[in-house]
Structure formats: structure tokens, C-alpha cells
Amino acid sequence: MADAAVGFVVEKLRDVIVQEAINLYGVRDEVEWLERELRRMQCFLKDADAKKNNGGIDGERVKNWVTEMRDLAFEAEDIIDTFMYYKLRRRESDGCIGFIERFTFIFDELVSRHKVHVQIERVKTKLLELSRSREVYGISNIGETIVTTSHPRSQNVIPILPQLRDDIDMVGFDDEKKKIVLELVDINNTNQSVISIVGMGGLGKTTLAKSVYNDLEVKRSFDIFVWVIISQQYTILEILKEILSETSPEDTIQTLSVKVFEKLKKGKYLVVLDDVWKADVWNELLKVFPDINNGSRVIITTRFANVAKIANPTTKPHELRCLDENESRELFLRKVFPNQNIETCCPTYLVDYAHQLVQRCGGLPLALVVLGGLVSTKPQTKDAWRKVVENMKGQFVEGGERCLEIIALSYNDLPYYLKSCFLYFGCFKEDMTISAETLIRLWLAEGFLPAKNIKTTEEIGLDCLEELAQRSLIQVTDRKYDDSANEFRIHDLLRDVCIREAKENRYFEVYNNNDNVDSMTMSNAARRLVVCNKIDILNYSNLMSRGLFYGVVGIINHLAFSALKGQLDRFKLLRVLCLYTSGISEFPSEIKSLIHLRYLELHILRLKEVPSWIGHLRNLQTFIVFPTVVYNISDSLWTIDNLRHVDLPCTKWVPPPNMGNNVPKNLQTLKGVNAGSWIKNTLPKLTNLCKLKIHRVCYYHADALSSSLQKLGRLVSFTIHYGQKIPLDNIITAFSNQHCLKDLYLDGSLSCEQLPHNDVFPQQLMKLDLLDSGLEQDPMATLEKLPYLKYLRLHRAYRGKQMICSATGFPQLLSLIIENLEELEEWQIQGKAMSCLKSLKIQECKRLKMIPEGLRNVLLDQLKLDYMFREFVSRTKENTGEDWYKIQHVPNISFI
Structure with a gap:
């Protein structure tokens, strides 16, 4: 890890030199020397890392050498970043403070420049000593070149990832799989039963469970499927939400328990509880798993035999071998x-x-x-x-x-x-x-x-x-x-x-509330701090930290901000700050002084405003804020030249951006903004935008939006949420000559009754979502001619009675979702239409009478039929249904 620390600092020093950020302050020569020497020493770290693992006295000495080298790199980084902090602070203060205060800043900077000289001289001395001791320990030059892959691959080729494919990764467990499948589909056992897979970490428990879960016979034997990862740090609330998948913020454990019970009792269910560490999990969840004598099953994977025994004391668990x-x-x-x-x-x-x-x-x-x-x-x-x-x-x-x-x-x-x-x-x-x-x-x-x-x-x-x-x-x-x-x-x-490497090398430290106080106050504290659980006060000694994750791993239960009150502004060199916190409605004022911040993510319930001082964070690249309500966003946010990504909450209570003449030219992502006059005045100037998500677009935005979109030649993904009478003709025409747009998401009623001709659709489109469009003419005639379309979703998008996919339509389509087409009665799939289709979902199409005949010729991997009428479902019943012959070749068929 020392080579990572030194390599990172070398690159930073080089950037500082190239940008001449220190040229005027008399320290360029020192920094150039430091960069050159650290780069030279970096070449010896791989050999040193190998030697330190050999054990013995020499190995321990080399280990100490590597540690000193890493700490020296950190010290060099701290020197430069601290100096740059004073420089940035002065730049932000020019023109907005009085003479006395400005003089104070200048005096502080002179003092800091002197400190840089002194500190670099100290680093020089240590570096020379380490160089001499390197020769004594026989550490040789191995070196390292920067490449992004060991074997360059074509960007068009997806790398094979065997660990994810059951047919490759499943080696040696075929017999065990057959036994588990037989237990699952045993029609003579109508009781709810628990099947446990036990083995140490890395033995393949999850892989085996996945293979069983995706087995064709299993898929056809159950109505409801649920997979939940439990792990060591779990809460019952989180697990219940995972089982339901759709919840509301007001849900409690009591309300969720009722919902889960009601969901599971609607059919024969298979629930997988993956990676269970404590028997308490099963004792709690048992209450929400109904046993109605329909042969439902639960699979548990665990490292602990006692967990399996408590879950099912009458059946021997499946213990995996090497x-x-x-x-x-x-x-x-x-x-x-x-x-x-x-x-x-x-x-x-x-x-x-x-x-x-x-x-x-x-x-x-x-x-x-x-x-x-x-x-x-x-x-x-x-x-x-x-x-x-x-x-x-x-x-x-x-x-x-x-x-x-x-x-x-x-x-x-x-x-x-x-x-x-x-x-x-x-x-x-x-x-x-x-x-x-x-x-x-x-x-x-x-x-x-x-x-x-x-x-x-x-x-x-x-x-x-x-x-x-x-x-x-x-x-x-x-x-x-x-x-x-x-x-x-x-x-x-x-x-x-x-975690082990990070702790040893001061990369990051994870704090849990069961840790002792010393772990939070150690003098050589890590460069990043991850706070997982509630603390009363943040008492952390390393003010040179570069990252603070506060509650970021506790997504459901945010941590109280009170522990950080008066603490944040001490971490002046922070580059990354993630706050999942509660108990505040104002932007934490301590953030104002963190002028090195590159990444800022704030999750709270309600926010009064994004204050004007946000513009002082001149290095900010990513700004993510997710309250339910934001009453005001200061225009100064848009004055940050380095800003690349802005992600705002998807609600109507977020005001439209008012950028004025301030155009963040490097902006690549803009999500969560509401429509307004900025579409005409500012949007055309954001020429580097790649991803854009706008809310509440109305017909009177039509001309401005169409005109602006034509000037965004790099746009890859475009989304409209909650649109009203969206001017689809204008929008599609705006994209017709663009070659980058691949993802289009349009949510809202359209101002036309049919799609425009396919020739004016963006021809590179690969993913299309049409929601609540209200089309009256069959959209398939246009969409099936898009040559690269792979994913299509139609949700209340069409109000007609008949839908036709012609003989050679949809040549690349992989996934099709048809939801809530409430007037649809007949669907035809002709010839070799959708020849590549792998996944099909049909949901709540209440008047659809039958599965289309042409589905016989489509080699589907998965078919989902959700919330369809009983008459339709009965036609697809295995072996006896009138439409069964059309889908009997599909390995994975599920019903809700």
C-alpha cells in the first residue's frame, strides 16, 4: 500500500508543478525536488513490500522502512495541501474584505511559505536517510508503469466474469444442488420448511443458492420469489423493506410486518436469506412467514451450524465441502x-x-x-x-x-x-x-x-x-x-x-459504537474516517484527513448531526464529505471553510436553502443533496468552474436553477431540476452535458427545450419526469441528428396522439421508457425500426386495442416491459420479430386476452406475468393451459 500512497502523492506534486500553482511563492524548486525524489523512491517499494513479508529481523526492518516511506509521502502531501489551503483562502477573500483582514491573510501566507521551506527541508533529510537505509537492506528497483489493463481489450467486448455465471462458477456441487431442488419441489411436503446451506466463507454457499434459485424446475414450482442479503450489520426494518421492495417513509416494523405477511400468503413462496450470522434473524422473521400448507420454502445460507439448527432442528443442513x-x-x-x-x-x-x-x-x-x-x-x-x-x-x-x-x-x-x-x-x-x-x-x-x-x-x-x-x-x-x-x-x-490493509496503512478507519475511545484519538489516525453508528461527539485527532463518511453506510437510519457540531471546520483538507444525517434543516455552516472539497453529498429530510457561500467551494466537482424539500438554491452554486455533477432531489419543491450569466461549462450531469426560463437562457450553453433530468416540463417549454437540446451534442441520457403535454415531436426532432443519445426517459402525457416517424428518432437509441404517454396509435410501428434499441418500457403509454410487432421488427431488443396498457386486447408478434428478446414482462393489461402466437418463436429466458386477470393466467397454466404451448420453451416463468 505504501507504493499507492507514494504514487498518489507523486502525481499530485506533478500536477501542482505543471499548473504552476506554487510558482509565485518561492517553493517551486523544493516541490520539484520532492516530486523527483519520491518518484525515484517509488521504484523500490514493490521490492520492499515483497521483502517485508519474509519475516525475521530483516523483514521487520524493511516493514518499518515501508511504513516510514508511506508516512513521509503523507507528510509531503499535507505540506502542499496546507499551503494551497492558505492560497485558496486568500483568493476567495480578495475584494470582499477590508484592508486589515486582507493584510492578516497576507501575513499568514508569508508565515505559511516559511513553514513550507522548513517542512520540506525536514522531509528532505528523512528522505535521504531512507535512501541510505534502502541500500543497507538490499531493496532493489522494480518500478511500475501506469496501465489500465494488463491485457488491453476492445472496448466493444464485455469481459468474461466467471464468478457471476452459475454455469461456470458452479463446480463440484451438482449432487448437493439436486438434493436441495428435490427438497424444494417435494409435493408431499406441504408444510413450510427451512433448508440450510452451511460452510465457511468463500466456500460457495451463495453460488449454490443462486444456482438453485434460478433452476428451471424451481422457478416453475413457486409463485413468489424473494432474495435478501442479511450480513452482520442488519436491522429487521431493512430486511422487511428488502422483502417488499416498495415501501413508504412512514412504514414502521409493525406496518411492514403486516405487508410482508399479506404479500407472502398470496401464493407459494421461496425466500432466500443469504449470509445469516445470528439465529435472532430467523426468530424474528419467522413471525412474518406464513405457513398455510402450500409447500412454501425458506433457504438460509450461513457460516454457523447453530443458526441452521435453530432454523430447522429436524433436518440436517447441507454442509459444503472443499x-x-x-x-x-x-x-x-x-x-x-x-x-x-x-x-x-x-x-x-x-x-x-x-x-x-x-x-x-x-x-x-x-x-x-x-x-x-x-x-x-x-x-x-x-x-x-x-x-x-x-x-x-x-x-x-x-x-x-x-x-x-x-x-x-x-x-x-x-x-x-x-x-x-x-x-x-x-x-x-x-x-x-x-x-x-x-x-x-x-x-x-x-x-x-x-x-x-x-x-x-x-x-x-x-x-x-x-x-x-x-x-x-x-x-x-x-x-x-x-x-x-x-x-x-x-x-x-x-x-x-x-479493512485490514486500510487499518495497517492508515488508508481509512471504520468506527463502530462498540469501538474503544483510543481508536478515535490515535495520533496516527487514518486519512479517511467512516462513522457507521451513533456517537456522542467526534473526537478525531487527524485533522489532515481527506475523507469523512458520516452515516453513509447507515442508509436507513441517519445519524444525528449533533456529534459533528463545531467539528467539521477543523478538517480543512477534506476532499470528500458524505453526510447521512438528521436533526438539521440548514446547510451545515462549518462546510464553508472546507475549500478543498471535491465531493459533497448531503442526505437530510428538509433543507431551507443551499446558501450563497457554496460558491466558495471552488474545487467542488460533485454536489449531491437529497432532502425532500429545498426552498432555495443560491445562484452562486453555478459559479463553480470545476463543477461536473449536480444531483438534486426529484420533487416539485426544488426551485428551477437561476444560473443567469454564470455557466458551469464543465458540467456533465444535471439531475433533479425543475423546468423554467433557464431552459431557454442557460441550457444551450451547457455544451458538455452528458446526463440531463428535468421535472415538470409543460407545453409552453416546447420551443425553448427543442432549440436548446439541439445544441447539446454530447448528451447521452435525457429524462423528463412528471411532464404535462410534453412536446414529443419537438423533442425527438431535436435529437434526430445526434449520435450520442442512447437513453431516453419520457414520463408524462404527450401533446400528440402518435409517435413521429422513426426516421426522426435518434438512431443510436438503446434504451427507451415511455410512461403515461396517452398514445392512441400503435407505437410499435415506429419503435420496431430503431436498429440498436435493446430495452423498451411502455407504461400507460398506449390506449389502443391492438398492437402489432411486424416480421423483422426490434432486431436488437433484449428486454420488453408492457405495463398498464388497459385498453389492449390483442397483441400480434409476426415472423421473426424480436429475435434477440430475452426478458418479457406483462403487467396489468386487464383486457389482453391471450399470449401472442408469435411468442413461440422467441427464445425467451424470462417471462413475468404480474397482476393479470385469472382468465389470462389460466391459459398459461403448465401443460393444461390453452396458451401453454406458446411459452413451454421459456425456462423462467413467474406470476404475481
């Missing part, structure tokens, strides 16, 4: 050589190395997948594979610790910037789904992403995420319409490595 040698080899090679024949994929000259690597994993699936991910990034040469073998320790301890050692090996193999990116996953709640957008914005604010002229920082961030996924250090849980990664999750054992 994989044998052949199974281990198969799983390892599938990860290293995806989509190849396992018997022939490994070159003969590498077979012995593969055997050694497989043996080191001890049959633990997660270890095999992670190690395979590491090896897949290496050249297929003897030297490359031998080095991996040599870098692994000779002896591994049993169980999860073996896996942790292999994960640590994969972590140590990362380039320095990817180490920083990977450790950031430890800042989030266990088992939490994390958006790629959030991660990239945080990494950008921290300065982790390497600069490359041919790519944007967002593209570089996605490359980093893809490489971490390729190495199996994280999991992609969802992809967007264009196949780019959208959401991620990290295995809890991998998260343990993040």
Missing part, C-alpha cells in the same frame, strides 16, 4: 482460460505451475477464482507463472485465512492506483450494492485516477472497475443498456482484506 483436486483444477482453469476446453486450454509447459497454484488454494472456491483472476492477467509464459508461484507463501493456514493470503497476493499485484481504488470498497456497508457512477466520482475527487490524454476520467474509472472485476476482486452485479458496468458488490472476505 473441492477435490480435479474440481479445483477445473474451476481455476475456467477462470484463467474462459470459454475454452478445460482439457486442452492449458499449455503443457504451464501444467506443473497450474498444479502448484491449485494445490495452494486448498479446494476453497473463492481462493481459486481470485487466484485464477490474477493469473489471467499474466502472460502465458513460464517466467510469469513461476513468479506467481514464488510470490505465494510456502505454508498457508486453514480455512478463510488461506483465502485471505491469496487475496492479499492478488491485491499486492495491483498497480498503485488500483490499490487505492480497490481499498475504497471497504468504506461501504457489507454486502452493499455500489454504483459505478458513485465510485468513479469518489476516485476522481481523491485524485486516484491516472490521466490519459485519449480518455476521459470517467472512461478511465470504468477501465479500473473492469480490471478489478477481471481479477475477481469485485463482482459486477448489473450492467447498463450499453453493457458498461453499472453496479458492483464485494465479497465479505475481500472486504475484510480491504
Whole structure:
């Protein structure tokens, strides 16, 4: 991790020099020397990291050397950032303060410049001492080059992620799966029953449960399916909300319990409770799982046999074993050589190395997948594979610790910037789904992403995420319409490595309310602080911290702000601030002095205003605020030149932006704003916008919106919420010549009764949502001709009785959702229409008489029929229904 710290500081120093930010203040020479020497020392850190793990006295000495090197880098960063703080503060004060106060600032700056000289001289002395001791310990130059992938891939190719695909990852558990499936579908057992899968971390419990959950026979045996991740830090309230998926802010445990009970008793249910740590979870949830003798089932995955015994004392749990040698080899090679024949994929000259690597994993699936991910990034040469073998320790301890050692090996193999990116996953709640957008914005604010002229920082961030996924250090849980990664999750054992490395290397510290006071007041406190639980007062010693996450992992229960009162303004060098807090209605005034902030996220219930001093945060890149109500947003927000992303709450109580002549030219994301005069006056000037979400667009905005949209040539995603008589003709025409727009979401009644001709639709469109459109003519005639459309949702969008998809329509469509088309009676699918369709959902189409005949020719993976009339559902009943022959080939059919 020291190489990550030093590498990060080197890049920052270089940026400061290039921007000449210190040129006028007489410290340029010192900073250039510091950057040059730290870069030189960085080349020795990989060898030092390897030597410190060898144990013995020399290993301990090298470990101390690495620690001193890291702390020295942090000290250099603190010197420069503190100096820049005074410079920025003076710049903000020019012209708005009196002579005496300005003189005071100048005097402070002279003092700070002298301190910089003194502090850099001290760093020089330490650096020279470390350089001499490096030679004594025999630390050699390994070096590192900055690349974003070990094996460059085409941007059009989705990397294979074996850890997510059941057919690849499921090795060795076929017999166990068959047993569980038989227990689930046993028609002779009509009682509600609990099936437990038990095993240590990394053994494949969740993978097996997923394979069972998605099994064709299981899917056809149940009516209601629920998957809930429990983990160590759970609340019953959170679990109940996950089961329901749709809740309101007023819901309590009592009201949710009733709703869950009512939901589950409507049919035969299968509920998976994944990663249960305490028996109390089952004892509480048992109350809301109805037992009405219809054969409902609950699957529990857990590491603890006592949990399984309490949940079902009469049935022996399914205890998973480690994989044998052949199974281990198969799983390892599938990860290293995806989509190849396992018997022939490994070159003969590498077979012995593969055997050694497989043996080191001890049959633990997660270890095999992670190690395979590491090896897949290496050249297929003897030297490359031998080095991996040599870098692994000779002896591994049993169980999860073996896996942790292999994960640590994969972590140590990362380039320095990817180490920083990977450790950031430890800042989030266990088992939490994390958006790629959030991660990239945080990494950008921290300065982790390497600069490359041919790519944007967002593209570089996605490359980093893809490489971490390729190495199996994280999991992609969802992809967007264009196949780019959208959401991620990290295995809890991998998260343990993040937290362990972070604690050892002062990267971040997680505070829980059961921690002792010393952990909050340690003199060498971490660079980032994550506060998970309630504290009375924040008593943290490291005022040089760069990130504060306060309650960010407690999404449901926000923490009281009182613990931060009078504390925030002490952290003058913060770059990232996330506050999930309660008990305030005003913007915390302490934030005003945090002029280094790049990322600011504030979640509260109600906010009086975004104050005028927000404009003092000149470095702010991302601004996210989510109260229910915002009465006023100061115009000064739009004067911040560095502003890239603004995300406001989606409510009518947010005033339209009043940018005036202040145009944030770097703005790429603008979400949650209400329509107003700014559409005509300012929107056309925001030429770098990529994502735009506007609320309450009306017909009198039509001309201005159409004119403005034509000038936004980089727009990729455009959304209108709660529109009234939306001028669709004008909007579509505005996009007709654009080549970037891929995602279009229109919510609101349209001012026309039919869609315009497909020729004027944006031809690159890949995702389209039409909600409450009120069309009277069949929209399919236009939409089916869009050549790249992959996702289509029609919700109360069409009021006609007949809908036709012609013979060659929708050539790329993957997912189709048809909801609340209440007048629809007949739907025809002709010829080879929708030949690529994988997922179809039909919901509340009350007059639709039958499944379209043409669905026989569509190779669906999934069909959902929700809230349809009984007559319609009865026609689709397995084997006996009149329409069963049309859908019998679909492996996954579900009903609500």
C-alpha cells in the first residue's frame, strides 16, 4: 500500500508543478525536488513490500522502512495541501474584505511559505536517510508503469466474469444442488420448511443458492420469489423493506410486518436469506412467514451450524465441502482460460505451475477464482507463472485465512492506483450494492485516477472497475443498456482484506459504537474516517484527513448531526464529505471553510436553502443533496468552474436553477431540476452535458427545450419526469441528428396522439421508457425500426386495442416491459420479430386476452406475468393451459 500512497502523492506534486500553482511563492524548486525524489523512491517499494513479508529481523526492518516511506509521502502531501489551503483562502477573500483582514491573510501566507521551506527541508533529510537505509537492506528497483489493463481489450467486448455465471462458477456441487431442488419441489411436503446451506466463507454457499434459485424446475414450482442479503450489520426494518421492495417513509416494523405477511400468503413462496450470522434473524422473521400448507420454502445460507439448527432442528443442513483436486483444477482453469476446453486450454509447459497454484488454494472456491483472476492477467509464459508461484507463501493456514493470503497476493499485484481504488470498497456497508457512477466520482475527487490524454476520467474509472472485476476482486452485479458496468458488490472476505490493509496503512478507519475511545484519538489516525453508528461527539485527532463518511453506510437510519457540531471546520483538507444525517434543516455552516472539497453529498429530510457561500467551494466537482424539500438554491452554486455533477432531489419543491450569466461549462450531469426560463437562457450553453433530468416540463417549454437540446451534442441520457403535454415531436426532432443519445426517459402525457416517424428518432437509441404517454396509435410501428434499441418500457403509454410487432421488427431488443396498457386486447408478434428478446414482462393489461402466437418463436429466458386477470393466467397454466404451448420453451416463468 505504501507504493499507492507514494504514487498518489507523486502525481499530485506533478500536477501542482505543471499548473504552476506554487510558482509565485518561492517553493517551486523544493516541490520539484520532492516530486523527483519520491518518484525515484517509488521504484523500490514493490521490492520492499515483497521483502517485508519474509519475516525475521530483516523483514521487520524493511516493514518499518515501508511504513516510514508511506508516512513521509503523507507528510509531503499535507505540506502542499496546507499551503494551497492558505492560497485558496486568500483568493476567495480578495475584494470582499477590508484592508486589515486582507493584510492578516497576507501575513499568514508569508508565515505559511516559511513553514513550507522548513517542512520540506525536514522531509528532505528523512528522505535521504531512507535512501541510505534502502541500500543497507538490499531493496532493489522494480518500478511500475501506469496501465489500465494488463491485457488491453476492445472496448466493444464485455469481459468474461466467471464468478457471476452459475454455469461456470458452479463446480463440484451438482449432487448437493439436486438434493436441495428435490427438497424444494417435494409435493408431499406441504408444510413450510427451512433448508440450510452451511460452510465457511468463500466456500460457495451463495453460488449454490443462486444456482438453485434460478433452476428451471424451481422457478416453475413457486409463485413468489424473494432474495435478501442479511450480513452482520442488519436491522429487521431493512430486511422487511428488502422483502417488499416498495415501501413508504412512514412504514414502521409493525406496518411492514403486516405487508410482508399479506404479500407472502398470496401464493407459494421461496425466500432466500443469504449470509445469516445470528439465529435472532430467523426468530424474528419467522413471525412474518406464513405457513398455510402450500409447500412454501425458506433457504438460509450461513457460516454457523447453530443458526441452521435453530432454523430447522429436524433436518440436517447441507454442509459444503472443499473441492477435490480435479474440481479445483477445473474451476481455476475456467477462470484463467474462459470459454475454452478445460482439457486442452492449458499449455503443457504451464501444467506443473497450474498444479502448484491449485494445490495452494486448498479446494476453497473463492481462493481459486481470485487466484485464477490474477493469473489471467499474466502472460502465458513460464517466467510469469513461476513468479506467481514464488510470490505465494510456502505454508498457508486453514480455512478463510488461506483465502485471505491469496487475496492479499492478488491485491499486492495491483498497480498503485488500483490499490487505492480497490481499498475504497471497504468504506461501504457489507454486502452493499455500489454504483459505478458513485465510485468513479469518489476516485476522481481523491485524485486516484491516472490521466490519459485519449480518455476521459470517467472512461478511465470504468477501465479500473473492469480490471478489478477481471481479477475477481469485485463482482459486477448489473450492467447498463450499453453493457458498461453499472453496479458492483464485494465479497465479505475481500472486504475484510480491504479493512485490514486500510487499518495497517492508515488508508481509512471504520468506527463502530462498540469501538474503544483510543481508536478515535490515535495520533496516527487514518486519512479517511467512516462513522457507521451513533456517537456522542467526534473526537478525531487527524485533522489532515481527506475523507469523512458520516452515516453513509447507515442508509436507513441517519445519524444525528449533533456529534459533528463545531467539528467539521477543523478538517480543512477534506476532499470528500458524505453526510447521512438528521436533526438539521440548514446547510451545515462549518462546510464553508472546507475549500478543498471535491465531493459533497448531503442526505437530510428538509433543507431551507443551499446558501450563497457554496460558491466558495471552488474545487467542488460533485454536489449531491437529497432532502425532500429545498426552498432555495443560491445562484452562486453555478459559479463553480470545476463543477461536473449536480444531483438534486426529484420533487416539485426544488426551485428551477437561476444560473443567469454564470455557466458551469464543465458540467456533465444535471439531475433533479425543475423546468423554467433557464431552459431557454442557460441550457444551450451547457455544451458538455452528458446526463440531463428535468421535472415538470409543460407545453409552453416546447420551443425553448427543442432549440436548446439541439445544441447539446454530447448528451447521452435525457429524462423528463412528471411532464404535462410534453412536446414529443419537438423533442425527438431535436435529437434526430445526434449520435450520442442512447437513453431516453419520457414520463408524462404527450401533446400528440402518435409517435413521429422513426426516421426522426435518434438512431443510436438503446434504451427507451415511455410512461403515461396517452398514445392512441400503435407505437410499435415506429419503435420496431430503431436498429440498436435493446430495452423498451411502455407504461400507460398506449390506449389502443391492438398492437402489432411486424416480421423483422426490434432486431436488437433484449428486454420488453408492457405495463398498464388497459385498453389492449390483442397483441400480434409476426415472423421473426424480436429475435434477440430475452426478458418479457406483462403487467396489468386487464383486457389482453391471450399470449401472442408469435411468442413461440422467441427464445425467451424470462417471462413475468404480474397482476393479470385469472382468465389470462389460466391459459398459461403448465401443460393444461390453452396458451401453454406458446411459452413451454421459456425456462423462467413467474406470476404475481
